[in-house]
Amino acid sequence: MNILLIGAGGRENAFSLKISQSKHCTKLFIAPGNAGTAQFGQNLPIDVLDFEAVKAAVISHQITFVVIGPEEPLVRGIHDFFLADPALAHIPVIGPKKDGAQLEGSKDFSKNFMHKYGIPTASSHTFTIETLPQGMAYLQNHSLPIVLKADGLAAGKGVLICTTVAQAQAELTLMLAEAKFGKASAKVVVEEFLHGIELSVFVVSDGQNYVILPEAKDYKRIGEGDKGLNTGGMGAISPVHFADAAFMKKVEETVIIPTINGLRQEGIHYKGFIFIGLMNDNGQPSVVEYNCRMGDPETESVLPRIESDFLELLMAVADEKVADYQLIISPKTAATIMLVSAGYPGEYITGKTITGLENLKDSTAFHAGTVLDNGLVKTNGGRVLAITSLQPDLFTALQQATADAGRVYYDGVYFRRDIGFDLL
Ligand code: AMP
Ligand code: GLY
Numbered sequence: 001m002n003i004l005l006i007g008a009g010g011r012e013n014a015f016s017l018k019i020s021q022s023k024h025c026t027k028l029f030i031a032p033g034n035a036g037t038a039q040f041g042q043n044l045p046i047d048v049l050d051f052e053a054v055k056a057a058v059i060s061h062q063i064t065f066v067v068i069g070p071e072e073p074l075v076r077g078i079h080d081f082f083l084a085d086p087a088l089a090h091i092p093v094i095g096p097k098k099d100g101a102q103l104e105g106s107k108d109f110s111k112n113f114m115h116k117y118g119i120p121t122a123s124s125h126t127f128t129i130e131t132l133p134q135g136m137a138y139l140q141n142h143s144l145p146i147v148l149k150a151d152g153l154a155a156g157k158g159v160l161i162c163t164t165v166a167q168a169q170a171e172l173t174l175m176l177a178e179a180k181f182g183k184a185s186a187k188v189v190v191e192e193f194l195h196g197i198e199l200s201v202f203v204v205s206d207g208q209n210y211v212i213l214p215e216a217k218d219y220k221r222i223g224e225g226d227k228g229l230n231t232g233g234m235g236a237i238s239p240v241h242f243a244d245a246a247f248m249k250k251v252e253e254t255v256i257i258p259t260i261n262g263l264r265q266e267g268i269h270y271k272g273f274i275f276i277g278l279m280n281d282n283g284q285p286s287v288v289e290y291n292c293r294m295g296d297p298e299t300e301s302v303l304p305r306i307e308s309d310f311l312e313l314l315m316a317v318a319d320e321k322v323a324d325y326q327l328i329i330s331p332k333t334a335a336t337i338m339l340v341s342a343g344y345p346g347e348y349i350t351g352k353t354i355t356g357l358e359n360l361k362d363s364t365a366f367h368a369g370t371v372l373d374n375g376l377v378k379t380n381g382g383r384v385l386a387i388t389s390l391q392p393d394l395f396t397a398l399q400q401a402t403a404d405a406g407r408v409y410y411d412g413v414y415f416r417r418d419i420g421f422d423l424l
Helices: 012-022 051-060 071-075 080-085 098-105 107-116 129-140 164-177 247-267 299-303 310-318 394-405
Strands: 003-009 027-032 066-069 122-129 146-148 158-162 187-192 197-208 210-211 221-223 229-231 236-238 269-281 284-291 333-340 364-367 370-373 377-381 381-391
Touching: 003 012, 012 299, 012 310, 012 364, 012 381, 027 197, 066 080, 066 310, 071 080, 071 098, 080 098, 080 364, 098 107, 098 146, 098 284, 107 122, 107 284, 107 333, 122 129, 122 164, 129 158, 129 164, 129 187, 146 164, 158 164, 158 247, 197 247, 197 299, 197 310, 210 247, 221 284, 221 310, 236 299, 236 394, 247 269, 247 284, 299 333, 299 381, 333 394
Parallel strands: 003 027, 003 066
Antiparallel strands: 122 187, 146 158, 146 187, 197 210, 197 269, 221 229, 236 333, 269 284, 333 381, 364 381, 370 377
């Protein structure tokens, strides 16, 4: 069958590699894709938030299966758009409808959902401009630090961790009264700070049952030793040794099953990935956030460990047959190191020529922000390349990924050399 994959990052590059390897894939199209996805299919230069343009591409390329990578088209209702159009309604779309995408699209929705279904998470309260005075009073007696979250999508910037009450009050006012994050901060969730070590858990649901994918750990800060500004993710590893069978059993019983059951009880028929951001506090899992998609760069560590046909898993989601699907996972360790542009996560320059990709010894380069320009691969984003090495153990994977990251060059290239070493 002809498949359309929506997205343009490292996650979609990993998806496109796996999907193109499947015996069920006739032709893969990626919209808009990048220089990396072009190795595995045909890029379509369309605006994926223009659903009419997506429809035109689906019809002209006789596409019969659609996979959505990023959250924004899902939160804006691309799946609902397909269902509402008689020419598209029969085409399976992997990724939730608008109702399910609220797990990520509205922090207020997801907190209410977790509180309602008894899923462990930080205690919280939501405020709006009308309840700003109550919010200011609420902050007065709050434990420190205080976490403020813009309700809507804010390009990964909507979470603030405030160390004083005065700072939290100033930020709450900016978010609600001055629209610091635009419409996304029309509601603000104020929540308790969770201590512990973070873990990304991935589940794929067919609306009835679920499959748990390999877990991963993401490294969010720009600087070594987890210092400096937050980024989209500077690296990842999978598996994560503290996510042992006993911990994962707790996660399944206290988080995953109540989430799947809660969605069903809400009448949300969820077909797609659920990314559960967890805090492990001395063996007790607590949910930091849900995302309605796979993680990036976690996918670049998780997918290389999946040995079974990944497209068959997605087809089982479409057919509501994941209960019968056998996921085969490699026991090896994947380590991913992200190469970023100078200045990232602040303002950065693009258009730099990338060299050395042919010199990698034992890693895969997943393209995140690249573009083909007259036969040259050039930087085209803050996060440029995810270098993944799959090896028998964590140390070898880290050593190989780090060495291979050093073999790639462009003006201003930066990467962290300490990814995963905290877990050795
Ligand atoms: P989010 O956008 O919800 O993923 O939050 C971004 C990051 O902020 C998370 O990955 C955590 O590192 C941090 N964070 C969010 N909420 C909390 C919390 N309640 N306690 C501690 N850290 C948090
Ligand atoms: N790596 C975190 C995310 O994808 O949101």
